[in-house]
Amino acid sequence: MNSSAPLPPVLVEPGHSPGRDALHRLRQNRLAVAGGLTLILLAVLCIAGPWVLRATYQEQNLDLGATPPSAAHWLGTDTLGRDLLVRLLYGGRISLGVGLCATFVALTIGVVYGAIAGYVGGKADAVMMRLVDIIYALPFTIFVILLMVFFGRNIILLFVAIGAVEWLTMARIVRSQIMALKKMEFIEAARALGFGHRRIIFRHLLPNAFGPIIVYATLTIPAVMLLEAFLSFLGLGVQPPMSSWGTLIKDGAEKMEEFWWLLVFPGGIFSLTLLSLNFLGDGLRDALDVRAAKD
Amino acid sequence: MLRFVLRRLLQTIPVLFVIITATFFMVRFVPGGPFTSEKALPPEIMKNLEAHYGLDQPLWRQYLGYLGRIAQGDLGPSFKYANRSVNEIIGAKLPASLELGGLALGVALLIGLPLGVLAAVRRNSWLDYLASSVGMLGICVPTFVLGPLLVLFFAIHLGWANASGWYDWTDRVLPSLTLGLVYAAYVMRLTRGGMLEVLNQDYIRTARAKGASETRIVLRHALRGGLLPVVSFLGPAIAGILTGSFVIETIFQIPGLGREFVNSAFNRDYTLVLGTVILYASLIVVCNLVADVVQVWLNPKLKFE
Numbered sequence: 001m002n003s004s005a006p007l008p009p010v011l012v013e014p015g016h017s018p019g020r021d022a023l024h025r026l027r028q029n030r031l032a033v034a035g036g037l038t039l040i041l042l043a044v045l046c047i048a049g050p051w052v053l054r055a056t057y058q059e060q061n062l063d064l065g066a067t068p069p070s071a072a073h074w075l076g077t078d079t080l081g082r083d084l085l086v087r088l089l090y091g092g093r094i095s096l097g098v099g100l101c102a103t104f105v106a107l108t109i110g111v112v113y114g115a116i117a118g119y120v121g122g123k124a125d126a127v128m129m130r131l132v133d134i135i136y137a138l139p140f141t142i143f144v145i146l147l148m149v150f151f152g153r154n155i156i157l158l159f160v161a162i163g164a165v166e167w168l169t170m171a172r173i174v175r176s177q178i179m180a181l182k183k184m185e186f187i188e189a190a191r192a193l194g195f196g197h198r199r200i201i202f203r204h205l206l207p208n209a210f211g212p213i214i215v216y217a218t219l220t221i222p223a224v225m226l227l228e229a230f231l232s233f234l235g236l237g238v239q240p241p242m243s244s245w246g247t248l249i250k251d252g253a254e255k256m257e258e259f260w261w262l263l264v265f266p267g268g269i270f271s272l273t274l275l276s277l278n279f280l281g282d283g284l285r286d287a288l289d290v291r292a293a294k295d
Numbered sequence: 296m297l298r299f300v301l302r303r304l305l306q307t308i309p310v311l312f313v314i315i316t317a318t319f320f321m322v323r324f325v326p327g328g329p330f331t332s333e334k335a336l337p338p339e340i341m342k343n344l345e346a347h348y349g350l351d352q353p354l355w356r357q358y359l360g361y362l363g364r365i366a367q368g369d370l371g372p373s374f375k376y377a378n379r380s381v382n383e384i385i386g387a388k389l390p391a392s393l394e395l396g397g398l399a400l401g402v403a404l405l406i407g408l409p410l411g412v413l414a415a416v417r418r419n420s421w422l423d424y425l426a427s428s429v430g431m432l433g434i435c436v437p438t439f440v441l442g443p444l445l446v447l448f449f450a451i452h453l454g455w456a457n458a459s460g461w462y463d464w465t466d467r468v469l470p471s472l473t474l475g476l477v478y479a480a481y482v483m484r485l486t487r488g489g490m491l492e493v494l495n496q497d498y499i500r501t502a503r504a505k506g507a508s509e510t511r512i513v514l515r516h517a518l519r520g521g522l523l524p525v526v527s528f529l530g531p532a533i534a535g536i537l538t539g540s541f542v543i544e545t546i547f548q549i550p551g552l553g554r555e556f557v558n559s560a561f562n563r564d565y566t567l568v569l570g571t572v573i574l575y576a577s578l579i580v581v582c583n584l585v586a587d588v589v590q591v592w593l594n595p596k597l598k599f600e
Contacts, residue, residue, distance in 0.1 A: 136531070139537065139572070141534075141535075142538060142556075142576075143318075143321075145541075145556075145560060146318070146321065146560055149561055150321070226437055229439065233545075234542065234545065249439060252443070253443035253546065256446075256451075257447075260447060263444070263447065264444075267440035270437070270440065271435050271440060274437070275431065275432075275435040278434065279431075
């Protein structure tokens with residue numbers, strides 16, 4: 001090669017990393033920003049609120065009974081005279097906690113499973129993905145219900161059971177990402193350097209699939225929270241005196257004829273959280289321009 | 296096409312087999328049995344009961360016996376309802392659940408499809424925004440919030456319908472709306488997305504160039520392709536509607552199989568739990584099969600895979 005011709009001087013523009021570009025695009029999306037801020041606000045309230053209000057979720061006042069919203073109790077009290085706002089904040093800790101933990105379980109299973117299927121490929125991949133297809137077709141909620149009924153309603157089991165149901169789509173997304181990435185040159189280079197499979201998967205492939213993973217994880221949280229609330233509504237989730245938003249909605253639905261606020265506020269805050277999570281997830285998807293995560 | 300259907304049918308057999316086996320053993324390995332109650336039964340009676348229902352035999356023999364009976368379409372006797380077979384109970388409770396599920400699916404399609412098509416055709420109009428926000432709300436307000444709210448407003452406040460019960464057609468409206476609206480939202484979003492993708496394709500331009508009217512283009516040319524995402528969603532949707540009806544049946548006090556299933560799990564009524572799971576799993580597997588076949592029929596590209 002003849003390299004005597006001088007290269008034209010390159011005008012270096014201040015660089016933009018893809019991450020910063022994505023952040024910029026996310027900031028442009030007003031709904032996503034609003035969703036994110038709402039979530040931060042809710043999280044802070046749920047974590048700090050009960051300390052500030054100096055009340056516990058089981059503090060009863062039977063003489064007071066159920067009262068509509070007032071200056072003393074902003075969101076009213078339930079039939080046992082417990083402050084609804086305090087109960088909502090405590091419930092939020094559980095609901096958000098379940099959402100995060102169960103999503104983490106689902107994320108771990110899905111990412112590892114999908115990465116292995118995509119990386120190994122061939123027959124193993126075909127069998128693994130066929131299995132995912134089959135599980136997809138099963139009435140899995142029914143199995144979660146059975147698990148919760150039979151093995152006591154403990155909260156760890158709840159995380160695992162929900163996580164075990166929600167990992168499938170994550171596995172599909174990660175697999176398709178890995179399949180595309182593994183044919184690229186930098187992976188060939190990693191192989192040529194003699195790196196082990198584990199190192200290639202976890203250090204080279206997965207970080208590049210980070211975008212879709214984060215997007216889908218954001219969208220899994222509302223699904224998980226819905227499932228938890230669904231179970232709590234059937235009386236299978238969190239047990240009293242603890243309460244998640246699901247159990248509060250259940251209580252509210254039973255007493256709504258006389259005490260509307262017991263249904264409207266828990267239902268409202270739960271829907272608001274789901275809405276915020278969905279807006280944030282959609283915004284992230286557009287910002288990171290992830291097509292694979294669209295299904 | 297026939298070969299495809301047959302192959303898929305054959306694939307469902309191992310799936311159902313795995314479901315039956317997994318549920319059978321899961322149900323048996325849990326603490327507590329159908330006859331454990333607060334008052335301990337005398338040991339002789341316990342023995343008699345277990346002998347009567349075959350629970351004293353080794354597990355593998357119970358399992359084989361159960362498989363044999365299922366093969367003949369017999370789901371066995373209920374453990375909790377004396378002298379009633381699981382077949383009878385399912386026969387009595389299933390119609391209400393199926394009716395509710397069918398109506399909800401109807402609501403989902405009748406609202407979701409037209410809204411989705413309109414939103415795609417009038418892209419970025421007020422109609423599109425309205426449909427999108429309604430869709431987002433539908434996804435974010437879960438059935439167990441929407442149901443009680445609808446009852447509160449229409450049944451208690453306005454008095455237009457009964458708050459619960461399952462007698463005449465007015466009792467059908469609120470439950471099927473509650474269950475169907477969420478799926479209407481999904482169907483709407485999927486239809487809109489599918490239609491937008493199809494409307495950009497070359498064959499639509501060709502149809503336009505040939506002077507076909509806009510209505511004809513949308514209904515005859517685009518809809519078939521635009522419906523694909525909706526069809527592939529139908530399998531999961533039907534599974535969701537079936538399990539979602541557990542909550543709806545509880546809210547509206549509908550005598551359906553969903554409520555019976557949750558109760559039977561609480562009561563450790565092994566045979567009824569098993570029977571219901573098998574029935575739901577088969578229903579869902581069959582619906583998935585139908586959805587797959589329709590998908591291939593709509594999209595000739597898939598035939599060669």
